[in-house]
Amino acid sequence: MIRELRWNDLEDLVANYYSYYDELKDTPDFGISFYKERPDYSSEVEWFSGLFREIVEGNALAVVAEENGKVVGLCDVHRVRPGTELDHSAVLGIAIRKGYRGKGLGGLMMKKIIELSKGKFEILKLEVFSVNSRAINLYRRLGFVEYSNFPKAVKRGDRYYDLIQMYFTL
Numbered sequence: 001m002i003r004e005l006r007w008n009d010l011e012d013l014v015a016n017y018y019s020y021y022d023e024l025k026d027t028p029d030f031g032i033s034f035y036k037e038r039p040d041y042s043s044e045v046e047w048f049s050g051l052f053r054e055i056v057e058g059n060a061l062a063v064v065a066e067e068n069g070k071v072v073g074l075c076d077v078h079r080v081r082p083g084t085e086l087d088h089s090a091v092l093g094i095a096i097r098k099g100y101r102g103k104g105l106g107g108l109m110m111k112k113i114i115e116l117s118k119g120k121f122e123i124l125k126l127e128v129f130s131v132n133s134r135a136i137n138l139y140r141r142l143g144f145v146e147y148s149n150f151p152k153a154v155k156r157g158d159r160y161y162d163l164i165q166m167y168f169t170l
Ligand SMILES: CC(C)(COP(=O)(O)OP(=O)(O)OC[C@H]1O[C@@H](n2cnc3c(N)ncnc32)[C@H](O)[C@@H]1OP(=O)(O)O)[C@@H](O)C(=O)NCCC(=O)NCCS
Pocket: 030, 031, 032, 094, 095, 096, 097, 100, 101, 102, 103, 104, 105, 106, 107, 108, 127, 128, 129, 132, 133, 134, 135, 137, 138, 141
């Protein structure tokens, strides 16, 4: 089931986020950028309340994928610098827990967030590791267009990753 975020999703979302830090140990190319130290629980509560505040203020949207009563994925968009000439665009992020990928949940969450973004934002944009072909396939299929490549944008230990930037006109 794809639905909008709820207050009581906090625990599942923190567990999912921490699972990505665990996954990084065996998957050095994992396609989201991480803090060098895993944020503690109180930082997670701060992140979650900040996200809700942005939603209430009309500056963010968040949808989740729920399977058997557990939240297994999150897709959110955040308005770029509210109150400035940049604020007609929003930045999108998405991640699904291991075991639930490649089943179409990413596409469903993105379609839902695109639908909710209409009338609120004019442009969505995102950044994706150039090695993340699954994500790039998905974004292209939904109509996102590549507009630049930022070489060595991510430094993970002694390895560098390029970030491709893409946009979608709502
Ligand atoms: C990227 C992510 C959100 C995609 O969601 P998903 O539910 O796995 O993707 P979907 O099943 O909706 O679709 C993926 C597309 O890639 C294709 N695909 C699946 N596995 C693939 C692989 N290993 N390599 C290349 N393409 C692949 C699918 O066939 C599908 O394309 P199609 O619909 O044209 O056939 C999800 O895999 C994820 O959370 N990954 C880890 C975190 C991450 O990388 N986030 C993105 C940060 S920018």
